[in-house]
Amino acid sequence: MTAAQDTAEMVHEDALPGHERQLEPKPEWQPRYPGSGRLAGKVAIITGGDSGIGRAVAALYAREGADVAIVYLLESDDAEDTVRIIESEGRRGLAIRADVGSRKMCERAVQQTVDAFGRLDVLVNNAGEQHPDEDIRDITEEQLLRTFQTNIFGMFHMVQAALPHLKDGSAIVNCTSVTMYQGAKDLLDYSSTKGAITAFTRSLSENLIGKGIRVNAVAPGPIWTPLNPFGGATPEKLKTFGQNTPMGRPGQPNEVAPAFLFLACQDSSYMSGQVLHPNGGTIVNG
Structure with missing residues (x-):
């Protein structure tokens, strides 16, 4: 069975993950400043790297000197x-x-990543899915399992x-959410x-810190990506999204990507087990 057949069998009933090409206005993924070699010679793998925050992180990592593999569904x-964006920055x-x-x-x-690039230095766990339900009784067993499979089992x-x-x-950067702190x-x-x-x-950080591997996370607020329009948000909610x-x-993916860069490079060499909060100014207990 091919990878395409495998993934097709496991797709949820909704329209996820969703095409960035279909979004209007288009999310802003472009890095906002010249690179300074902070990931020179490194290799990163980014799950959910085809669109949204993942694409912005891939573009910024490439600008900073990394070869980048993206995993997509x-x-x-x-x-x-x-x-093409990665390659336009002169990286593989x-x-x-x-x-x-x-x-x-x-x-x-x-x-496949190690075979292609010879090493692995940074893992970004970004892939995620969501399925809104106002009544907990509407969450099917299949949906519950699928959401956990993608978001945490993955x-x-x-x-x-x-x-x-x-x-x-090496560094591992996970994508959590403001919803962890505020609820939804x-x-x-x-x-x-x-x-x-x-x-x-936090637990993985404690587990791996002795090996010199740092583990941190980013908790974005409402960011304009395919996740919400294709994840079941109503047109009414989209009109006020992020307000x-x-x-x-709402934030843009290229406003979140620098947090993933900071946690992947040596600028954050004395940080592990921490969470950064690019969320539009919402105060949470981090």
Whole structure:
């Protein structure tokens, strides 16, 4: 069975992950400043790297000198666009179609990255999905399992596959969410996985710090990516998306990517087990 067939079998009933090409206005992924070599000679793998925050991180990592492999579920056109973006920065890019909910696929994705680039230095666990439900009784067993498979089980799978290749100085950056701190009444399963991710980040940091591998996380607020339009948000909610933040607007992916860069490079060499909060000014207990 091919990777395409494997992933097609595991797709949720909704329209996720969703095509960035179909969004209007287009999310802003472009790096905002010249590179300074902070990831020169490094190799990174980014799950959910075809669009949204993942694409912005891939573009910024490439600008800072890294070769980048992205893992994506279905949107081959978006993935190809992201690889072109990486290559336009003079770095090598690789798109790998895989479902992070499958341990076998995660192992395959990591091996493909190492085979192509010869090493692995940075793992970004960014892939995620959400399915709004106002009544907890509407969350099916299949949806509950699928959300946890993608959002937290996938992080376990990716770390397990990547760990033999990581070494002293390597970094793992996980994507959690402001919903972990605030709660979200219509995202019960999603916000629960984000709480698990924060606990996973702190615990994994304690587990790996002796090996010189730092583990941190980023907790974005409302960011304009395919996740919400294709994840079940109503047109009414999209009209006011992000307006409840102190800044009164949603964030853009390129406003979040620098947090992922900081945690991946030596600028954050004395940080592990921490969470950064690009969320439009919302105060949370971090």
